[in-house]
Amino acid sequence: MKATRGEFTGTLNAPNLKGVMTADSSGGWIEGCGIRVGRNYGANMGYNFYVDQNGNVWMNGSLTLKDGSIKWSNLDQSTKNTINGAYDAANDALDAAYDAYDAAYDAEKLAKRIANGEFRNGTFINGTEIYSPTIYADEFVVMPQNNYANRWTGGYSMYGYFGNTLYKMLNIGYADTGFSPEIEFWSPCGAYAYWGFNRTTFHGYCDFSGATVTGLTATFA
Numbered sequence: 001m002k003a004t005r006g007e008f009t010g011t012l013n014a015p016n017l018k019g020v021m022t023a024d025s026s027g028g029w030i031e032g033c034g035i036r037v038g039r040n041y042g043a044n045m046g047y048n049f050y051v052d053q054n055g056n057v058w059m060n061g062s063l064t065l066k067d068g069s070i071k072w073s074n075l076d077q078s079t080k081n082t083i084n085g086a087y088d089a090a091n092d093a094l095d096a097a098y099d100a101y102d103a104a105y106d107a108e109k110l111a112k113r114i115a116n117g118e119f120r121n122g123t124f125i126n127g128t129e130i131y132s133p134t135i136y137a138d139e140f141v142v143m144p145q146n147n148y149a150n151r152w153t154g155g156y157s158m159y160g161y162f163g164n165t166l167y168k169m170l171n172i173g174y175a176d177t178g179f180s181p182e183i184e185f186w187s188p189c190g191a192y193a194y195w196g197f198n199r200t201t202f203h204g205y206c207d208f209s210g211a212t213v214t215g216l217t218a219t220f221a
Contacts, residue, residue, distance in 0.1 A: 155184070167191070
């Protein structure tokens with residue numbers, strides 16, 4: 001049968017439909033117990049799109065919404081829990097990322113201070129240096145490195161500020177003079193020395209030939 005218009009009542013049993021069925025401009029409905037689209041044995045329920053009589057939907061593919069929305073109230077509790085869990089995990093990851101950034105930034109600032117010689121707080125130890133406001137020890141040992149070029153000199157150094165300038169105030173070192181071991185006690189910046197002891201005892205030979213001595217009262221036994 002071929003026709004351009006028609007009205008049918010009754011029951012239509014399992015037809016094969018080709019082409020596109022278009023609803024009238026006044027609107028039209030398709031009612032039934034389910035919808036199946038696109039046979040696919042690898043998809044859930046065996047179809048790319050499947051709606052059962054209870055309104056449950058299975059889909060294999062992508063869902064694109066344009067100017068639409070999915071209401072939170074339409075989601076079941078399991079889906080809500082999954083979304084909430086993902087949100088919490090993302091939020092925790094963001095907090096961890098911020099913490100990592102702060103730690104990296106602090107480490108960068110500390111590294112710059114160490115490189116510039118400005119580190120004065122806390123204690124830091126690297127392969128060749130120790131930075132600390134205070135160090136306690138029963139004995140400090142100064143010993144040449146196992147390096148031929150550095151074996152002839154070494155010692156202690158003390159730095160201090162005069163005004164806004166940092167000076168090397170005191171050096172106590174050892175040197176190989178070629179004829180005897182020598183200890184050197186001097187100020188590289190030319191600082192004045194104050195010697196405030198109740199009694200000082202010298203043993204050995206004192207050479208004042210290169211010095212100007214004033215205000216000295218000597219008692220010879």
